Amino acid sequence: MEWPISWPAAWRASKSPVEMAGFSRYESGRLPPGVIVVKGDWAGVARQTGGGSAGPTGAPWVDSNGWRIRLARMQNPGRTVWVECEAAKDNDVIRPEQYLLGVADAAAHSGRWVVTLDSAFQKGLDGRAALATTAWERLRGAVKFFGQREDRETLPARAALAVVSDFAGDNEFLSHEILNLAARQQLPYLLVDKSKFTRLPDGLKAVVYADAQAPSTVLRAALAAFVKGGGLLITGAAWGKAEGTALPDSPTVRYTVYTVGQGRIAIPTDSKMDDPYLVAADAQMLLGHRHDVMRLWNGGILGAYPTGDAKRTVVHLINYSGRVGGDPVSLWIAGAFQNATLFSFEFAEPKKLALTRQRGGVEIHLPPLAVYGAVEVR
Amino acid sequence: MNLTRRAMLAVAGAALIPGRAVAAPGSRVAVAQCPDYGRSLMPALSRMFDQLGGLEKLVRGKTVAMKVNLTGSPTYRLGYVALESTHYTHPAVIGVTAHLMGRAGARRIRILESPWSTAGPIEEYVLQANWEPDEILKAAPKVEFVNTNWGGPKMKYSRFMTPNGGHIYPGFDLHPAYEECDVFVSVAKMKDHVTAGITLSMKNCFGITPCTIYGAGAGADAPSLTPTGGRGMFHDGLRQPSKSSPQERSHNVPKDGGSRVPRIVADIVAARPIHLAIVEAVETMAGGEGPWTGPGLRVVSPKVLVAGLNPVATDAVCMRLMNYDPMAQRGTAPFETCDNTLALAEQHGVGTRDPNQIEVVGATIEQAKFNFAALREEKKKLIGRRRRG
Numbered sequence: 003m004e005w006p007i008s009w010p011a012a013w014r015a016s017k018s019p020v021e022m023a024g025f026s027r028y029e030s031g032r033l034p035p036g037v038i039v040v041k042g043d044w045a046g047v048a049r050q051t052g053g054g055s056a057g058p059t060g061a062p063w064v065d066s067n068g069w070r071i072r073l074a075r076m077q078n079p080g081r082t083v084w085v086e087c088e089a090a091k092d093n094d095v096i097r098p099e100q101y102l103l104g105v106a107d108a109a110a111h112s113g114r115w116v117v118t119l120d121s122a123f124q125k126g127l128d129g130r131a132a133l134a135t136t137a138w139e140r141l142r143g144a145v146k147f148f149g150q151r152e153d154r155e156t157l158p159a160r161a162a163l164a165v166v167s168d169f170a171g172d173n174e175f176l177s178h179e180i181l182n183l184a185a186r187q188q189l190p191y192l193l194v195d196k197s198k199f200t201r202l203p204d205g206l207k208a209v210v211y212a213d214a215q216a217p218s219t220v221l222r223a224a225l226a227a228f229v230k231g232g233g234l235l236i237t238g239a240a241w242g243k244a245e246g247t248a249l250p251d252s253p254t255v256r257y258t259v260y261t262v263g264q265g266r267i268a269i270p271t272d273s274k275m276d277d278p279y280l281v282a283a284d285a286q287m288l289l290g291h292r293h294d295v296m297r298l299w300n301g302g303i304l305g306a307y308p309t310g311d312a313k314r315t316v317v318h319l320i321n322y323s324g325r326v327g328g329d330p331v332s333l334w335i336a337g338a339f340q341n342a343t344l345f346s347f348e349f350a351e352p353k354k355l356a357l358t359r360q361r362g363g364v365e366i367h368l369p370p371l372a373v374y375g376a377v378e379v380r
Numbered sequence: 381m382n383l384t385r386r387a388m389l390a391v392a393g394a395a396l397i398p399g400r401a402v403a404a405p406g407s408r409v410a411v412a413q414c415p416d417y418g419r420s421l422m423p424a425l426s427r428m429f430d431q432l433g434g435l436e437k438l439v440r441g442k443t444v445a446m447k448v449n450l451t452g453s454p455t456y457r458l459g460y461v462a463l464e465s466t467h468y469t470h471p472a473v474i475g476v477t478a479h480l481m482g483r484a485g486a487r488r489i490r491i492l493e494s495p496w497s498t499a500g501p502i503e504e505y506v507l508q509a510n511w512e513p514d515e516i517l518k519a520a521p522k523v524e525f526v527n528t529n530w531g532g533p534k535m536k537y538s539r540f541m542t543p544n545g546g547h548i549y550p551g552f553d554l555h556p557a558y559e560e561c562d563v564f565v566s567v568a569k570m571k572d573h574v575t576a577g578i579t580l581s582m583k584n585c586f587g588i589t590p591c592t593i594y595g596a597g598a599g600a601d602a603p604s605l606t607p608t609g610g611r612g613m614f615h616d617g618l619r620q621p622s623k624s625s626p627q628e629r630s631h632n633v634p635k636d637g638g639s640r641v642p643r644i645v646a647d648i649v650a651a652r653p654i655h656l657a658i659v660e661a662v663e664t665m666a667g668g669e670g671p672w673t674g675p676g677l678r679v680v681s682p683k684v685l686v687a688g689l690n691p692v693a694t695d696a697v698c699m700r701l702m703n704y705d706p707m708a709q710r711g712t713a714p715f716e717t718c719d720n721t722l723a724l725a726e727q728h729g730v731g732t733r734d735p736n737q738i739e740v741v742g743a744t745i746e747q748a749k750f751n752f753a754a755l756r757e758e759k760k761k762l763i764g765r766r767r768r769g
Contacts, residue, residue, distance in 0.1 A: 250533075
């Protein structure tokens with residue numbers, strides 16, 4: 003991976019142009035200490051000849067590296083995660099917003115995106131073309147914004163659902179795609195690595211355990227106690243026969259729901275748990291919306307990553323279209339908050355936002371966002 | 381699939397209905413002005429029901445099914461405005477009506493809707509709109525929500541036949557909740573509609589049809605397990621319902637939405653009669669039926685409620701309140717590009733739209749009128765300007 007041969011004059015003259023621009027330098031095989039690299043995608047609506055592509059619902063297919071970064075961070079505590087994507091091909095048309103999306107999508111999830119400029123962009127910078135230098139300034143602004151390393155980007159995820167897995171081996175595909183597709187459906191989740199399992203996080207309402215193997219004795223005991231205490235366990239054949247009484251109605255026809263103690267266990271009617279899209283969709287259906295930590299109206303293909311807790315929540319919003327949508331967006335966050343602030347590299351200063359109390363939470367009307375904003379409520 | 385007693389009666393009754401326009405007897409329609417969805421709402425609705433002869437006579441000891449309007453996704457708003465203030469039937473109207481039904485002795489009250497692309501619980505759907513379902517469920521004893529966008533967990537449907545064979549559909553297969561009720565109520569929002577001109581108590585019933593049979597993802601031979609997509613086949617006729625259900629008539633069937641949708645609505649309300657029509661517009665929208673129908677949409681507060689025992693008469697009064705003519709023909713507002721649903725329902729003998737045959741009680745038309753027609757003209761001008769660039 004190479005940085006552009008030429009940089010704008012101010013940086014070209016510098017001994018360390020990359021660092022001056024707010025970047026770290028990455029050359030293959032020479033990583034700074036404490037950094038790991040994962041392979042990822044260009045964030046945004048999936049690029050395809052003739053326009054975007056669609057997912058199983060007909061909605062545009064969105065690529066995000068958020069789940070990869072979160073998984074890598076969990077598996078490599080204390081290390082910084084960089085995401086490396088395939089470089090754009092010479093005939094690819096890359097909009098400036100796609101660079102901004104790559105940066106924002108990674109940073110919102112506490113990672114960093116390795117910027118590899120496409121050839122047209124490089125040539126534009128070489129020739130000091132106005133479009134290229136403007137795009138470069140915007141990219142630099144975004145990098146600088148996230149370079150301030152505010153703790154907004156490092157708060158823990160806020161969610162009512164946990165996905166428990168070893169995320170490896172036979173379970174890799176299914177567990178990874180569940181994370182990917184749950185995020186796509188704006189279903190917040192926490193990650194729990196069963197290979198290092200000690201206890202379930204506090205405050206959970208539901209757990210997905212979709213691994214092919216039966217849980218260990220310790221994990222099984224923890225999950226059973228979670229259910230008896232009122233939690234919902236969504237699991238497959240590996241759990242074995244569910245104790246308890248089958249409910250006559252289930253929120254989704256694909257699952258039979260058993261009451262056990264104060265809680266419930268949901269097991270697929272056909273014992274199969276092999277379609278990650280359905281696992282994620284059914285998890286939302288089974289969990290319900292009573293425990294939502296956030297809701298979005300007119301969210302379109304916004305990605306939302308809620309973090310923090312009931313005292314301080316930050317919701318990272320990433321507009322994967324890279325364009326301001328036609329419909330104004332409203333955000334509801336569960337909790338009794340007093341004030342709201344929007345942080346974004348799209349504005350010179352943070353914006354104080356009005357909030358209204360609405361049914362156990364606060365509702366905030368957002369200004370147009372083309373790429374990224376973090377709404378912080380306290 | 382069951383051929384129900386109701387279907388048998390409908391088939392038998394069809395022979396008695398002559399194949400021409402039938403002038404139904406005149407109906408009484410109650411109109412009330414209501415400033416908001418707060419304390420004024422219950423006395424206003426209560427008074428209107430009394431003006432119609434009292435709810436008790438209609439619902440005591442009966443199972444009541446109330447079809448409400450929750451069109452579109454619960455996460456799609458017109459601007460920042462709550463869904464119930466623009467295109468959803470307001471939960472206060474649903475709750476107060478259920479409360480009054482319970483007080484009048486209804487044995488069981490079921491709130492029915494076929495929400496967008498899901499067989500999930502309605503409670504979950506309305507939570508996404510930021511409603512609290514318990515406020516409706518606790519409005520009276522034995523209130524429940526039923527998602528009618530499929531055949532329920534037992535995958536069973538009830539067949540309703542259309543008198544006269546229908547303009548387009550000779551019959552429909554619906555969720556059994558539409559049969560397992562003694563009283564069927566349409567609780568609609570007063571709105572313009574881009575395809576059908578207006579959407580009132582009858583058009584609200586477009587959504588009683590399950591998308592497992594009539595949706596984009598409906599099974600070809602039999603209903604799909606769960607519903608997906610919208611009812612495109614009703615608009616364009618490009619495909620047929622699942623083969624297990626009544627198919628479109630094979631001749632003289634139009635292919636444009638402006639002809640098809642009004643006909644199908646008329647067929648539906650003839651097949652599944654409405655006993656009580658309630659149309660609310662304390663707050664609503666003008667220019668279309670949902671936020672997806674822009675540009676030129678407006679949030680408006682007509683502050684009016686309408687109720688009647690006949691849906692055609694009720695919708696006719698609503699049209700007058702909107703400053704439209706219920707006798708309007710295709711080509712004139714609000715039916716610029718569609719047929720008049722009221723006229724088509726009238727042809728089925730469902731009721732009359734003729735103002736001379738309808739008694740309006742409560743507020744007068746002039747007192748309660750809100751000029752949707754003028755806003756419609758503004759929308760047309762806006763679209764014209766945009767097209768001209």
